[in-house]
Amino acid sequence: xxxxxxxxxxxxxxxxxxxxxxxxxxxxxxxxxxxxxxxxxxxxxxxxxxxxxxxxxxxxxxxxxxxxxxxxxxxxxxxxxxxxxxxxxxxxxxxxxxxxxxxxxxxxxxxxxxxxxxxxxxxxxxxxxxxxxxxxxxxxxxxxxxxxxxxxxxxxxxxxxxxxxxxxxxxxxxxxxxxxxxxxxxxxxxxxxxxxxxxxxxxxxxxx
Numbered sequence: 001x002x003x004x005x006x007x008x009x010x011x012x013x014x015x016x017x018x019x020x021x022x023x024x025x026x027x028x029x030x031x032x033x034x035x036x037x038x039x040x041x042x043x044x045x046x047x048x049x050x051x052x053x054x055x056x057x058x059x060x061x062x063x064x065x066x067x068x069x070x071x072x073x074x075x076x077x078x079x080x081x082x083x084x085x086x087x088x089x090x091x092x093x094x095x096x097x098x099x100x101x102x103x104x105x106x107x108x109x110x111x112x113x114x115x116x117x118x119x120x121x122x123x124x125x126x127x128x129x130x131x132x133x134x135x136x137x138x139x140x141x142x143x144x145x146x147x148x149x150x151x152x153x154x155x156x157x158x159x160x161x162x163x164x165x166x167x168x169x170x171x172x173x174x175x176x177x178x179x180x181x182x183x184x185x186x187x188x189x190x191x192x193x194x195x196x197x198x199x200x201x202x203x204x205x206x207x208x
Contacts, residue, residue: 002137002184003144003192004161005043006154007066009058010035011176015204018093021150022085022119025056031202032058035177036065042199043146043179044069051146052136054080054153062177063148074148079132082150086119093208108208111169122156122169129153130160137184151206154180161189175203 010032014021028036043066053063053074059082063074088096097104106114112122129149136145149157151174159168161182174180174195181193197203 002141003046004133004137004182004184005048005144005146005179006157006182007039007043007062007146007148007179008151008154008174008176009056009062009148010039011204012058015176015206018206020085020088020091020093020096021082022089023056023082024089026058028058028061032176033061035200035203036062038199038201039177039179040065040069042196046144048072049140049143049145050075050136051148052077052080053148054078054082054150056082056150059148059150063146066146066148077132079128080147080149080153083122083125083152084118084120086116088116088119108170112166122152125153126156126160126165129157133157133161158182158191158194162191163188175200176206177203 010028012026012032013029014026048070051063051067051072051074053060053076055076055078060074060076067074103114103116154174155169155172158172158180175197177200178195178197180195183190183192
């Protein structure tokens with residue numbers, strides 16, 4: 001069976017402060033750097049053939065910690081880049097909720113229908129991440145590889161791999177530096193582990 005390990009990057013100050021990150025290149029904070037090491041240690045015991053990462057530094061630095069345990073370097077792949085949140089990027093979530101209540105309501109209740117000015121739809125993220133993951137599953141058939149990405153991408157990719165196209169965005173929760181494992185064979189994809197976080201000594205519970 002092919003195994004796909006999907007990892008969310010470690011913590012940033014924007015995670016702690018409730019700020020929308022999107023494509024802003026926000027670095028790991030002190031705890032995030034530790035979390036990258038913790039998840040790398042948790043994943044060191046099973047052989048890995050490749051580690052892929054979105055292009056933002058918080059993902060790439062987490063991927064570098066994981067890859068280093070296997071004598072690898074991360075491969076940057078824009079298919080796993082974070083959602084583009086357009087005019088919401090860099091804003092506090094509380095301020096968006098106050099100043100843009102109509103779109104905030106859609107974000108909370110029906111994010112598949114949301115259009116943020118200058119932003120990217122959930123459908124577009126789902127399509128790019130799924131297409132690349134399917135290609136990698138074929139390339140690495142029968143082996144284990146890692147994808148380090150962002151919360152939105154991981155959640156949408158999980159739903160897509162399991163054949164759930166809409167309405168699942170808030171059904172999945174994923175911690176910073178948590179990881180999930182999917183198996184793949186001739187019958188399709190199966191969820192083996194979701195949001196494993198036992199390696200995390202400290203974490204922030206993040207809503208919306």
